[in-house]
Amino acid sequence: MSSRDAILSRIRRSLGANGIDIDRRATVSDRLQRPPKGLIPQRGQLEQSAKVDLFQTMAERAAASVTRLKDASEIPAAVSDYLRSKNLPQAIRRGSDPRLAELDWSSQPNLDVSIGRSAGGELAGLSHAFGGIAESGTLVLASGEENPTTLNFLPEYHLVVIDAEDVAGDMETIWARLRAAYGKGEMPRTVNMVTGPSRSGDIEQTIILGAHGPRSLHIMIVGA
Amino acid sequence: MQVTSPHFKSNVTKALNDVNLQKAMGHVQGGFIQKRVAAANALPEFEALRDAARDIKNHTLAHIDLYLEAWERKVIAAGGHVHWAETAEDARNIVLDICRSLKAKTVTKGKTMIAEEIGLNEFLEEKGITPIETDLGEYIIQIRNEGPSHIIAPAVHVTMEQVVDDFRRVHTHLDPNRSMDDPVTLLSEARDVLREKFLAADVGITGANFLIAETGTSVIVTNEGNGDLTQTLPKAHIVLASIEKITPTLDDVAQILRVLARSATGQDMSVYTTFSTGPRRSDDPDGPGEYHVVVLDNGRSKMLGTEFQEMLRCIRCGACMNHCPVYHSVGGHAYGWVYPGPMGAVLTPSLVGVDKGGHLPNASTFCGRCESVCPMRIPLPKMMRHWREREFEQHLSPPIARWGLKLWAFAAKRPWLYHFGAGIKGPLLAWLGRKNGRFTTMPLAEGWTRHRDLPAPQGKTFQQQWKARKAA
Known part of the structure; x- marks a missing residue:
């Protein structure tokens, strides 16, 4: 008997079940087909502009910095300003996300914009979020050529654009949108939920920002 | 990992006398x-979410059998591999085979308790593969x-001064006279040292907080x-997860995430x-070339x-040990295996046997704080009590405890005898301890009085007081 079958049959013996149990199978397939939503906290159940406000408050509480932009066309200047404010070189690495690609980067002639994954040497990376969760101030990023996962972790400064309309009240709404975008039961290779910059409390339980991921997380909310 | 749980008592003595440990x-x-x-x-729904979880x-x-099967189908459909491991040895060999197939020399590791449970680091080192822990605490x-x-x-359990000494000892490529007087410097140093290891590693191993049947996804927090x-x-991501x-x-x-953090x-x-589903896809510029899950x-x-069974609800948040007075006093190593505190006191005998782990469920005052904070509402004290019963049934408890319990049971089954004994003992101890209200030494109870005083009873038994109050 394979290890797989040995483990599964031991489980069934312990549960007093058998593998052809029709009722149990129906229960399981029903839950997987129609996932019950569970209890959604009231905190994020607000009208859209209040959701965006809560998202900002919670992200700042998690030590992210946040700016609001009226329009996407302001992004290149905002990126340049942020790098200047941190005394960083005018260079940024991003993926091929069309929402970033279509911007007029030539408006910032000193800003060197390169495209692709991070190899580890870049100081600043730019991503476009799939969405946000107001309840906890969490960014949701999906992997792929458009927003490579390495940009979320290797650069010291991570800048993230999020459209105000993509801020959801709760995680469950994000699941519904991911199912709509990628198909039921399907996921991007990696979904990163990011709440503030990296940190560690492993030395005497004192929280210090800037562990292995970015030391700083800067969020630009567009359209609010 | 070597099980020293049978030596819990001597582990505890050592821990109580360890100045650095007590400070940490x-x-x-x-x-x-x-x-x-x-x-x-701050979250009004928190208690209701504990029920939901x-x-x-x-x-x-x-x-669980059916959800595991559904999950496995989704992992395979996403291009991943599922390996079933009945024992720790099976799991170690599966990991080794994957590493060898990729000619791996170094392996980076995220924090995984399953790797500790199966003793992975030692094993890989024996086989010529270098494991590198990357979580600061694990490092x-x-x-x-x-x-x-x-x-x-x-x-x-480690103080900052000890970390400074360890970093000076190990990071010999750095200036030995560098200043290391705050945790920020230490963290930066570890970050720089480990960054090179991340970029050079052949295989990455993580644990999993969840495996999701709906999508074939593993989650780390x-x-x-x-x-x-x-x-x-x-080149490859190996996930170690228990069923x-x-x-x-x-x-x-x-x-569950709402109660976990x-x-x-x-x-x-x-x-x-982080939610991970399968290996790098055709249009991915990054991500692991292979995705394996070892399910233990x-x-x-x-x-x-x-x-x-209810112990299997545990999501490894650590709240039970954070609130445990015994854990606070003796730290985690005294428990003698991988899982310390109240959850370890229940899980260790389950996984290594009550013959080896039987001391742990005895190391509890049954104050109940662990159960009161457990996000999954696991009745930890009740289960420790079950282990004590099993230990007694299997004749594993020491003879003096068994005789003591038998003597007590003999009296408890004969109320006249019990009342008679209690009626003598109470006033006698009250009279002996009348000066200080407590005993600093007590024959047959030195184990107790060595570390704390024994309060003297006030003289009357519970039943005597009950009668007196009823009469009043």
């Missing part, structure tokens, strides 16, 4: 407890050649970002909650259907 353990009591209560109070896991455990204990003393804060670098950069990590749907995971560190969400039983399937 002071940090547990303050931080974790206040942060948890603040986060829980408990119900989800109960449902899952009743259908500290790796260079100290120790095991974790806490399931989410593995180096909680971290604050440092080391787990993400571990799994994203190398009870399975959770039906994304929505179910959302419910709050109970663990008092955060609403940990910094990084190692005794858990036998806990199903027993009085210990």
